[in-house]
Amino acid sequence: MDNNNTVNFPNQRQRNAVLRFLHLYVISYVYFFIFTSQFSPLEQLYKNGVLWLCKHVFQQQQVEYIKMTGSGDTTLDYWVVAVNIGLAAIAALVVILTDKKQRTFKDLHWFTVVVVRYYVAMIMLSYGFAKLHNGQFPANSIGRLEEKVGDMSPMGMVWTMMGSSTGYTFVSGLLEAMGGFLLLFRRTKTFGALFSMTVMINVALLNFFYDVPVKIFSSHIVLFCVFMVSGDAIALYRFFILHQPSQLRFQKRTSDKRWKRNTLIGVKCLVIAFFIFSSSSMLFYTPPAVPMEGAYSVEKLIINNQRVPLCSNDSVGWKKILISHAGKTSIILNNDSTRAFQGLVDTGKKTLTLRKTERDNIYAYLHYNVQKDSIIFAGNIGSDSVRMKTIKKKKEDYKLNRRGFHWINEYPFNR
Template sequence: MDNSNTINFPNQIKRNAVIRFLHLYVISYVYLFIFTSQVSPLQGINKTGVLWLCKNIFQQKQVEYIMMTGSGDTTLDYWVVVVNMSLAAVAALVVLLIDKKQRTFKDLHWFTVVVVRYYVAMIMLSYGFAKLHNGQFPANTIGRLEEKVGDMSPMGVIWSMMGASTGYTFVSGLLEATGGLLLLFRRTKTFGALFSMTVMINVALLNFFYDVPVKIFSSHIVLFCLFIVSGDAIALYRFFILHQPSQLRFQKRTSDKRWKRITLISAKWLVVAIFIFSSSTTLFYTPPAVPMEGAYNVEKFIINNQEVPSCSNDSVGWKKILISYPGRTGVILNNDSTKAFQGVVDTAKKTLTIRKKERDNIYAYLHYNVQKDSIMFTGNIGRDSVRIKTTRKNKEDYRLNKRGFHWINEYPFNK
């Protein structure tokens, strides 16, 4: 009897058990994340449950469920990841213990890869199409153009950079949408996963280093792409590293019955059509027009027939009037503080009505008169009569928007 084989046999069983556990763990975690991520309809129910665990089991009293925040990196979101990881380990262990046949779960892995492919494809298509036409990164508003770079948030810098170049934003969206489309088909799934992973690594890095609160989600999309190509890891290693002939696996799943094949193909193209249609709605989005949009630099501010010098560092005189969004108006005072108001422009009556809040009393009621080189605002701020002489600066007047593209640059245009 070969003693070496006797000694190695238990070790082999342990290694197989560890591999099967890790396999089941990854598959379990994939489904948990998909069903609880920020794009899942079950997100609210899951977060409510995790919040209960945090407060009653883990004694994390400071954790809160902050809704409508736009952030996917809240404290509760990180607890969701921890809970999902724990549940995945429990699920994998339970299946491992009750599975007496010691199956490899190849069919489950194959099906999970299909689910992940379609999930990542949906995400890539939605984000990609959103960048193609005034969706995720619209052109910079007047308020953004007036903001000092040093006063911007890191996230604001990214949004300003993307909004400054329609071409770059369009290409970024095109790359994301291309990766999504490639993932929808078995023959291109590996290339699509590698393509999407390359694109999403850049997105994840921007999220991490510019403090964009989508770090958890973007990192998982990168990991999901790795999961898709994991089955072809050996073939990719032989081809790219060892420079040896290699062939990717192609598992063609079909049925021996014609009606089943037709049903599967029809279902696939229905899903593809739904993904593309639901994601492409952003292509038809047109930003609402902003009447009298612009930055109005105040040259003279006269209140109760007394001119307030622009050099005075007070909170009475106005330095700029910013009309950036429909229904919103900003005012920069002489002391450089900014106030945000509800502002309604009536182009028929040529009036600007300003309120602190939507249902508050009128804060300022101004008539405007467009002259050759200036715009005059006359009316009242509270009980005080005012006359404000301004010069208007449109979006196209900013250097960031005027420069455009140049094939030839004798010197860098960096002033």
Template sequence: MDTQSINFPNQRNRNVVLRFLHLYIISYVYLFIFTSQFSPLEGIYKNGVLWLCKNVFHQKQVEYIKMTGSGDTTLDYWVVIVNIGLAAVASLIILLADKKQRTFKDLHWFTVVVARYYVAMIMLSYGFAKLHNGQFPANSIGRLEEKVGDMSPMGIVWTMMGASTGYTFVSGLLETIGGLLLLFRRTKTFGALFSMTVMINVALLNFFYDVPVKIFSSHIVLFCVFIVIGDAIALYRFFVLHQPSQLRFQKRTSDKKWKRITLTGLKWLVVAFFILSSSSALFYTPPAVPMEGAYTVDKFIINNQEIPSNDSFGWKKLLISYPGRTNIILNNDSTKVFQSVLDTGKKTLMLRKIDQQDIYAYLHYNIQKDSIIFTGIKGSDSIKIKTIRKKKEDYPLNKRGFHWINEYPFNK
């Protein structure tokens, strides 16, 4: 009798803790989905968190910086902290209000479905973006001219991916496969394990190459863990204990035919929406760049006087790598960026300083056998520039190609 009186409260406490943790995880899943970068509520929620930061937590330096390309801003970390707190509060309220002490199995099942579809959407969108010139396009002339030591760690990743269309395509294909597997109950566990494996590599790149998507990629990995956790015991028995095991398969059907048809129709509408909305990246074609290349200056003549290469006033290179933009590298290695208008019919190149209307230089170009000559005016001065053009295919990074046999490693 004494043993029962001692063990019963302990068992009850353990049940309460487990139910709280269960509700906490479920609450956090919904909070993240409704406030992440793909949610229409993101802006409203971030403004609310910003208000809390400034007026409750007295974090005056926190700002809502939009369109930076970073998902790891100070405010993003505060969003995670607030989500952690709100998930705990929501779980506690539900736990106190639940007099029947339910296990919330149906809520868990539905949350797994929501998490599956959310991760599938992310995997498909990123996967399709890698299949064709989306997330990692071919390296620009500016990137090819950049010194490795001057690149950011993130720039190294983008250069590596942009240098290999095949590797980028396979990476996108794996993400797409993971997303498709998650859309169906029979393959959800395999899809979660598959996607988790792929996304762990992505998260590691984000962490160790300082790519500012650490929060988001980590959460996608954790979502995959959440999806697969219900089958953890079965997987452990099969892979570790080598015992016969079976994954759970919860087939939710209705006794009414119209409900079954409606649910099936809704599912396929969602699947079609995910695929169609993500596949737009497959049809993206980068704009053509007329006269694209790096133009190394052989001679720089101003007012009929040649400027020596050690004079910082002279030009070292012209880089035409994007439509409407030209970079000029001076002899002192400083770079000036200009708005440009290139007319291939008239063979002219007009340069303006950014956000200015005055013409910086107006040049005619003449293509010769081994060089391209630019002549024209720069301000009140006449200039003539003899250059050697280097195209994308002239760089060793691009022209090496694939080789089955290598007697020696090509590692310049």
């Protein structure tokens, strides 16, 4: 009996040390990620430091700091994750070796849960409000509606799907915002974490399987939700799996004085107000109107008094004029190649001016005349005179926008 105790005791100490290390490692990594993520003011400084390590220590000369790309999955971002993993392990090891009392760091764990709660709540509210009204997924532009499905990127397919259904996008944003609100309060934090995790798993899967470059960030939000419910894992297992009565942990405020409690409540109200105010700005965003918006299919084209065949496969004739954004116009040529221009529509003078860039000379200067069933463009393309008859197609003329919702479908409308 004594021999067994003597053998098991060092094993138990080693096991406890490993668990304490893993616990501290997770906590350290959480802070490293939060303070260096895309919403942190330290992001740029930290990435510059990681970039220096890549070039001078790891000899990764090809790594670059590419700013404002919209991608969170750059090579440097993966290096940031690797460096965070290493620093978190070092921080945990230093604490373990210097902590003579072998503390469990229970208070640090609960404080970290609070930090993660508010961080994930901010993210959920931000992305949720962005989906409620013409934010993250605006209605599909003329250029997108004219694009062939087979030529779309997987990410473009997701944006097209979301942009084609205002209702689905609104509900998606509402669910994300609900998850954020639930995380703001201690009594609903566990439900909020489970709710947010369910929503974000779907988001992460879309990012992974449609190659949306937010894989790192969305995966971490899911893992943060797991971290928040980890303290209630046993209670949840007993309730959902074993069907036994269980009770979730509730961390009460430890402030013994009234003024401290009131101060905490006041700070919390300010934080919530800041989250809502900073996230709800997209609710009041109205995209600028696009004069002459539409796709203009060329029915007849005359250049220098000579008619250009529409069925030809040349790079001279125009097949379509796409006016999809304010200040931008695309021309699809007969050979199906596309040329993008800066387009200025003057509705007073009824003119369309095309330039490659603001400083370039005018590429095309066209007057337009709206007739009953067509629109005539006449003017110059470079030194050539041109006149073309076009048929306009508006957003509401596309099947994707025109179909709408039907309770009853005798046959599936799968076109």
